[in-house]
Amino acid sequence: MRKYDLIVIGAGPAGLFASINAAACNLSVLLLEKKDRPGRKLLISGSGKCNLTHTGTPDELLSHYNGEEKFVKPAIYAFDNKDLIEYFNKMGVPTLITENGKVFPASFEARDVLNILVDDARRKGVSIKTSCPVIAVKKTNKGFIVKATDKTFESSALLIATGGKTYPWTGSEGDGYRFAKALGHTVISPEPALAPFFIENFSLGELSGLSFKAARVSLWKNERKIVEKVGPLLITHKGFSGPVILHLSREAQTGDEVLINFLDIDPEKLKNDLLTQKNMLVRTSLKKLGYPLSLVDKIMQNCGVSLKTNLSVLIKAKRKCLIKALTSYRVKITKAGFQFAMVTKGGVRLREVNPKTMESRKVQELYFAGEILNIDGETGGYNIQFAFSSAYLGAKAICHRLCSL
Ligand SMILES: Cc1cc2nc3c(=O)[nH]c(=O)nc-3n(C[C@H](O)[C@H](O)[C@H](O)COP(=O)(O)OP(=O)(O)OC[C@H]3O[C@@H](n4cnc5c(N)ncnc54)[C@H](O)[C@@H]3O)c2cc1C
Incomplete structure (x- = not known):
């Protein structure tokens, strides 16, 4: 049986980039992918546009990994956002930065990113086997035995990049x-x-697609506020999404409640506005404050206020209902499961992996990269950046170790 220097399991961004960098130092690399094509998740990332990374200094990037700065630091320092952008530019994929600092391929095509990685891996001599699900791995005193459904492979080092x-x-x-x-x-x-x-019997579902630039949303567990954030909010057919919700979701569980202030307006200010402006339709007044009419109409309907109601005849109870619905919209949530979540919180315990090499502290020549580790970054390109950074660092360490043997 041929023995490879390195076997990489999983051809996502982490596995592909680790293979490329290990092959670049002349190691023989076998990359095993379960699906018929590499990088299926990469292709759907950023809604198919692939938000590769985020702008900012390396230290700024570190603060977007939910408190795991110390672990991600050596990887980000070894291969940061500028390195990532430079790599793709050099490979013929120009990038662009959106106004909120997200970095995308200029074509907004995730396929361009994936094609470059697969081409680069092949050019460097990586042997890629698709439709090859690994079912078991074993450490021997000579290296690793990797068992796929219909074949067994052997290597000196093993890098697991199977994602979340x-x-x-x-x-x-x-x-x-x-x-x-x-x-x-x-x-x-x-x-x-x-x-x-997701919200059961969601009363705003028909407003799906409506978004708010800076909604204030708080998460409540058993009547206790857990966390509050301000950011972009999206109404979907089934509930709420958008960056502010995605950020909160890390702490959320089904059965918790969210409280939404759609325009982050102080309820007292809204009350004063509604009380002081006379001779105006309620919906006109709310529209002037910046509320989209579709939301206003729906909320008025939910509060039993006719669309033709003038502020001068708006009774106290109805005014209270409108203010509450616009500034303290409270609903019980069902947190979407693995089918709809973008990343996995949890994974291989960080204490058991050396952050300077991505090598296991338990098994020599075993490495991890990407989302399989207990790292989940915020939305904005941080997860793909970590996949690349950890893969680069792991590959360099593998090269160093195997080439010095
Ligand atoms: C809808 C969606 C949108 C996203 N958008 C973004 C974004 O815009 N920006 C961002 O930074 N992050 C985004 N993410 C997260 C990002 O895609 C992941 O964090 C990233 O792909 C992780 O890379 P990875 O290589 O570690 O794992 P993955 O990309 O999950 O790749 C793992 C690979 O391993 C293979 N594999 C698994 N088990 C086996 C096995 N037994 N044998 C062989 N192969 C196996 C899988 O088939 C897969 O190809 C998004 C995620 C989703 C779901």
């Missing part, structure tokens, strides 16, 4: 957690993060 558990149809079904456990690692229980909220 979200959007399982893309291939990321959590297999890597099983391999990590079999090799002696602890896996922090995976949970969906960056997930939308």
